[in-house]
Amino acid sequence: MSGKVSFQILTYGVVCLAILLLPIVVDDAFLLNKYSRYLVSGMLAIALSLSWGYAGILNLGQATTFGLGSYCMAMYLKLKTVPIHTGSDGLPDFMVWNNVTELPWIWVPFHSTAFALAAGILVPALFAALLGWFMFGGRVTGVYAAIITLAVMVVVNLIIIDQQSYTGGFNGLTDLAQFELFGFEFDAYSASTYYLVAIGLTISLFLSLAVTRSKTGLILQAVRDQEERVRFFGYDVALYKTFVFAFSAAIAGFAGMFYTIVMEFASPTFLGVPLSLSIVIWVAVGGRQSLLGAMLGALLVTGVQGALSESETFLETWTLIMGALFVLIVLFLPKGLAGAFSALIDRLAPASRAPISQAVENSPKAEAHIGGAA
Amino acid sequence: MNTSREPLLSLREATVSFQGFIAVDHLDLDVGKGELRCLIGPNGAGKTTTLDLICGKSRITSGEISFKGVPIHALKEFQIARAGIGRKFQVPSVFRQLTVRENLSIGQSRATGVLHNLLKFGSNDDRSRLEEIAVLVGLRDEMETLAAHLSHGQTQWLEIALILAQDPALILMDEPTAGMTAHETAKTATLFNRLRGKHTLIVVEHDMGFVRDIAETISVMHQGRLLAQGTTDEVANDPRVREAYLGSGGIGHA
Ligand SMILES: Nc1ncnc2c1ncn2[C@@H]1O[C@H](COP(=O)(O)OP(=O)(O)O)[C@@H](O)[C@H]1O
Ligand SMILES: [Mg+2]
Numbered sequence: 134m135s136g137k138v139s140f141q142i143l144t145y146g147v148v149c150l151a152i153l154l155l156p157i158v159v160d161d162a163f164l165l166n167k168y169s170r171y172l173v174s175g176m177l178a179i180a181l182s183l184s185w186g187y188a189g190i191l192n193l194g195q196a197t198t199f200g201l202g203s204y205c206m207a208m209y210l211k212l213k214t215v216p217i218h219t220g221s222d223g224l225p226d227f228m229v230w231n232n233v234t235e236l237p238w239i240w241v242p243f244h245s246t247a248f249a250l251a252a253g254i255l256v257p258a259l260f261a262a263l264l265g266w267f268m269f270g271g272r273v274t275g276v277y278a279a280i281i282t283l284a285v286m287v288v289v290n291l292i293i294i295d296q297q298s299y300t301g302g303f304n305g306l307t308d309l310a311q312f313e314l315f316g317f318e319f320d321a322y323s324a325s326t327y328y329l330v331a332i333g334l335t336i337s338l339f340l341s342l343a344v345t346r347s348k349t350g351l352i353l354q355a356v357r358d359q360e361e362r363v364r365f366f367g368y369d370v371a372l373y374k375t376f377v378f379a380f381s382a383a384i385a386g387f388a389g390m391f392y393t394i395v396m397e398f399a400s401p402t403f404l405g406v407p408l409s410l411s412i413v414i415w416v417a418v419g420g421r422q423s424l425l426g427a428m429l430g431a432l433l434v435t436g437v438q439g440a441l442s443e444s445e446t447f448l449e450t451w452t453l454i455m456g457a458l459f460v461l462i463v464l465f466l467p468k469g470l471a472g473a474f475s476a477l478i479d480r481l482a483p484a485s486r487a488p489i490s491q492a493v494e495n496s497p498k499a500e501a502h503i504g505g506a507a
Numbered sequence: 508m509n510t511s512r513e514p515l516l517s518l519r520e521a522t523v524s525f526q527g528f529i530a531v532d533h534l535d536l537d538v539g540k541g542e543l544r545c546l547i548g549p550n551g552a553g554k555t556t557t558l559d560l561i562c563g564k565s566r567i568t569s570g571e572i573s574f575k576g577v578p579i580h581a582l583k584e585f586q587i588a589r590a591g592i593g594r595k596f597q598v599p600s601v602f603r604q605l606t607v608r609e610n611l612s613i614g615q616s617r618a619t620g621v622l623h624n625l626l627k628f629g630s631n632d633d634r635s636r637l638e639e640i641a642v643l644v645g646l647r648d649e650m651e652t653l654a655a656h657l658s659h660g661q662t663q664w665l666e667i668a669l670i671l672a673q674d675p676a677l678i679l680m681d682e683p684t685a686g687m688t689a690h691e692t693a694k695t696a697t698l699f700n701r702l703r704g705k706h707t708l709i710v711v712e713h714d715m716g717f718v719r720d721i722a723e724t725i726s727v728m729h730q731g732r733l734l735a736q737g738t739t740d741e742v743a744n745d746p747r748v749r750e751a752y753l754g755s756g757g758i759g760h761a
Binding site: 138346347351352355357362364370372 | 593602604626627669
């Protein structure tokens with residue numbers, strides 16, 4: 134078992150190292166910016182794999198917490214922006230246009246770097262914790278939980294668009310300053326920003342790996358299998374689900390912060406249905422029960438999408454291709470590419486264990502669950 | 508009946524109505540500490556529902572259930588479990604996508620906190636205890652097998668093993684030998700006799716041979732009520748019990 138774990142850590146490490154070293158062979162600033170965006174997608178896929186793949190919570194509104202993180206970073210960078218993009222008293226330009234005379238209280242603490250960086254992670258996490266506590270405490274599961282996450286995203290999106298004087302409305306927050314940390318400048322079109330995102334991705338991946346490998350991760354998988362049963366061992370299932378939901382949101386928020394740095398703006402479209410559904414597809418393609426698989430699924434799909442988008446005709450058919458790909462994977466590879474890959478390895482290395490499996494599968498009761506929990 | 512001991516579990520006038528259907532009807536039941544109580548009765552008598560009420564899966568509509576002298580019927584399922592009550596379900600329910608070892612680790616639930624368990628990794632389990640339990644239920648060689656790949660009898664044993672890993676003061680077993688071969692049933696009887704005294708058990712059983720092998724006191728339920736209670740012979744010779752079992756193939760076959 135510990136051999137299996139160290140092999141896993143090694144694989145994850147090698148992939149992260151390859152990602153980190155990429156700028157050695159690629160020195161096109163435009164490409165690096167594009168790749169940074171793909172890495173952000175990878176982080177989002179990790180976040181969804183945690184809640185969906187490990188705990189069985191299908192979050193159709195993952196982009197909500199992504200957007201919250203992105204806006205936190207954008208507010209911070211907006212306040213840092215050069216005077217030409219600010220009005221009198223250093224008020225952000227769009228506020229001046231909206232006749233706001235004083236910086237709203239919610240913006241004030243974003244002058245502080247430490248506050249802004251913490252908020253980008255904690256605001257999404259607390260938001261998800263609150264939502265999760267209501268959903269899971271009320272035993273809302275499955276499709277109903279998925280629909281609630283979707284509905285909440287639509288509401289948050291509408292609020293952001295509606296509160297134009299605080300959020301920039303439809304236009305979002307644009308004309309941001311460059312992110313700076315410890316005197317280091319992170320130009321969106323540079324290797325330094327790519328490294329920053331790659332490190333963020335590596336941290337997210339390994340933290341998530343630690344969570345899934347812990348006993349809490351094991352209990353979450355048990356919840357995914359048979360939620361009802363877990364309660365009778367004394368575990369507070371609602372609390373466990375709330376935790377993973379919030380942790381997943383923290384990673385999505387973390388990803389959102391990087392996205393603002395890479396894109397140099399924040400927009401209500403970041404909290405959109407298209408992005409949320411794309412994340413589901415990336416994770417399904419890569420394999421939702423594998424963090425690495427989900428992440429590589431995101432890199433693969435967004436990468437192919439990026440390559441195809443060079444050509445007009447392909448971009449139009451892309452949605453169609455995505456849909457078809459999703460259906461095929463769901464039908465034929467329920468565990469995604471990661472599942473297919475590990476099945477292949479098992480076949481090539483048959484040493485593991487003699488299959489007593491199929492014959493005993495036929496017990497009629499075997500498929501039943503207590504309490505009808507799926 | 509024969510216990511002057513302070514009861515560990517007691518049900519007073521426990522009643523549950525499912526949309527008007529009274530599945531358990533003013534049930535009084537006392538189980539003493541360390542006792543192995545068998546609960547029998549024809550199909551639909553309310554045995555499973557009684558266990559559901561004790562562990563919180565269903566809620567009583569009136570009456571009281573107390574454990575160690577404290578009312579528990581208003582507690583949440585996980586709180587009842589933490590108080591020291593473990594449950595094996597009639598339909599074996601284990602975590603099919605996890606290995607036997609992982610299943611056992613879930614069962615070992617002394618620490619239930621999210622953050623506490625976040626810092627606990629595989630090697631921190633009480634491994635020797637898990638191995639011991641696996642040996643006890645004959646799953647020693649299946650530790651790395653997915654639970655989905657176990658036979659029916661093995662699945663039953665795995666769930667029993669989960670309860671042993673949980674180590675609750677009171678164990679509720681719902682038809683633990685259902686689907687087992689005669690040999691497996693005999694092994695289970697041996698196992699239960701070893702648990703006697705260390706744990707308090709309530710065992711719902713259909714197999715009268717098995718009940719004879721393990722029982723001290725038998726409680727008989729019929730139509731949600733307690734019909735009779737006593738030793739195997741007392742119960743078997745009770746005319747009311749015979750009558751209740753008429754039409755369901757007799758007590759030996761219930
Ligand atoms: N949740 C429920 N809703 C409605 N009726 C139920 C429910 N649970 C049990 N019953 C009914 O209660 C009666 C007792 O069931 P049960 O306790 O499973 O019996 P036993 O385990 O003794 O065979 C049965 O008639 C059953 O149909
Ligand atoms: Mg029953």
